[in-house]
Amino acid sequence: MKKNTQSKKPVILLNIDSLMSEPLELAIQTGRAPALQFLMENGSYFTNMVTSFPTMSVTIDSSLLTGTYADQHHIPGLTWFDNSKKEIINYGTGFRETFRLGIRRTVHNMLFRLNNEHLSSEVTTIYEELAKRGMNSASINSFVYRGNTPQKLQTPKLFSALTRFKNGKWTTEAANIFSLGTFSKVRPWGFATQIAAGNYKYTARELKYLIRKNKLPSFTFCIFQDMDARIHLKGPMDIKGITKIDKEIQKILDLYPSWKEAINQNAWLVMGDNGHSATGTNHREFVIDLRKWLKKYRISRIRRPVHKKDQIVLCVNQRMSYIYVLDDSLPLSAIIEQLKNDERIDIIAWKNESSIHVESGMKEGSLKYRPSGKFTDIYNQSWSIEGDAKILDLNLTTEKRVTYGNYPDALARLYSVFNSHSGRFIVVNAKPGCEFKAQSSPVHLSGAAHGSLHKQESLVPLIITGTEEEPIYPRVVDIKEFIIRLLQD
Known part of the structure; x- marks a missing residue:
């Protein structure tokens, strides 16, 4: 310095x-x-x-x-689920989704609750x-x-x-x-x-x-x-x-x-x-509609409050998405196995106790990590890492140093979202060119998107x-x- x-x-x-x-x-x-x-x-x-x-x-x-x-x-994002209040929080993801969630509610979230409550x-x-x-x-x-x-x-x-x-x-x-x-x-x-x-x-x-x-x-x-x-x-x-x-x-x-x-x-x-x-330009090829992969489950509809019988809530942030699992009898593994069938999803992550688990629809293998351990990254953050480092494109040296490839500061950034709010949820990340969709969330074919x-x-x-x-x-x-x-x- x-x-x-x-x-x-x-x-x-x-x-x-x-x-x-x-x-x-x-x-x-x-x-x-x-x-x-x-x-x-x-x-x-x-x-x-x-x-x-x-x-x-x-x-x-x-x-x-x-x-x-x-x-x-x-x-935790432009849209997320408040588990304590059983409420989808949206700060303005797009007109159709905002309209269906309620314009008054979204405006109140964006102008006031974001700073004074959240x-x-x-x-x-x-x-x-x-x-x-x-x-x-x-x-x-x-x-x-x-x-x-x-x-x-x-x-x-x-x-x-x-x-x-x-x-x-x-x-x-x-x-x-x-x-x-x-x-x-x-x-x-x-x-x-x-x-x-x-x-x-x-x-x-x-x-x-x-x-x-x-x-x-x-x-x-x-x-x-x-x-x-x-x-x-x-x-x-x-x-x-x-x-x-x-x-x-x-x-x-x-x-x-x-x-x-x-x-x-x-x-x-x-x-x-x-x-x-x-x-991409082709809707079928580049838009990942999560409702289709999870159609056998009861997915909450944004037009009405979350119902007791709803099993899943989807909150799409363009090229990343939160998949909240409300049904305690529904194991995360069942949903994860479904998502792994889509090769357009490059990261599928979830939290189990203090560790973050990562798999992929594009690659074989799995990774598990948590803070504090024998590995130290380029930002002087220490981690315990087990499994296939290539899932997050990490480079682990013999000196226990961690450098990042396609996902900069991935360990800290991914860890942060799992500790940003309560609930059982999965985080999915789309490979470049693709983005997620659920109900009225906007897509940007032939243009560009972010979130991942x-x-x-x-x-x-x-x-x-x-x-x-x-x-x-x-x-x-x-x-x-x-x-x-x-x-x-």
Whole structure:
């Protein structure tokens, strides 16, 4: 770790949803991203920062802001099953699924319960940590926003009927400066171009307002969300979204006497949150309908509450899925054997006591592991490992070292989801090109999808400019500590 030689200065973190290294480098090579090129050439560039699992935004942002995986922050995906309340939790996976689950319920989950009920009180966000140290922070366009400053949010009249808040108003705990589309704005007369949150131009305008008014806090977190929807449709190598967002970053840097002065006055971090895997074109070949494999069991229907007679609940996070087994008389092994018949499922995992068991529909063999043991991985985490390491594409050396192949930091990330919430469940992961379906969950044929443990979705770029410091490891869970280190005396 390098010694901090920088004076304390504001940190600005720009999170570009679905930014990936290869299209970023293509955009720079073709002259379409001069602002990102400037930041890259005047700082440090990491092509392989490891994100969290599942590779869905709410889980990743929770890991980023708390510095923990899901076993500690307890946000296990964009959709999951709350076993204690027998309720499917959904933060907005797609219009059809959201409509059938109930729009009011989903909006309430996304805007309020995510931060005030589901995000564990046992962990602290970076906003809470900085407030303890007497430093202000800003959250712009992030649905994970928990801080310790009471903030009043206002639901637009046309949208208030879809919420569970009296008169469309409620108070939540957020960062000192809080912006979330039409619900809370930094600019007094700002206009959000999207109902639920602002688009990339809105995010940039909010940040520019703080800079112009000299209101930039110690730490500012901005999310540019638009690229995700475009890549789902166009595929992972589309760079038009990068070009559009780069133009907004250029305008932000132009507020300073020079771009050099912008990085002299601030530390800038630019990162992606998850990658995408290109999806196939044939529905029958590339869409794994879990209902067909499990049709002999009583699967809960999302249109109604979970019934006592239901045996299984399916929660699909695009290229990964949770399969919850509610019937105690139904052994997990029966379902696992069914799933192993599908060669498109590359990981089938479950928990037995303190160990994680992994098999595959693509490969023979099995693997069992748990924390603490004679093997140490590249992140200095120790593990007890038995069985066929190739199931998770692990490389075990004679010196008891573990390195990762297709599934970065797989042992910790997979372990985390099995300890993120209660219940008996199986985790399945689709091979690249494929994704899961259950009832009304969306699919993305001829485009791209994410959610899985695979490196295509798990490795994202990170640019650090304005400081010579670096994170301990290039992982999303190490960014919180890194930022606090930049800001501390």
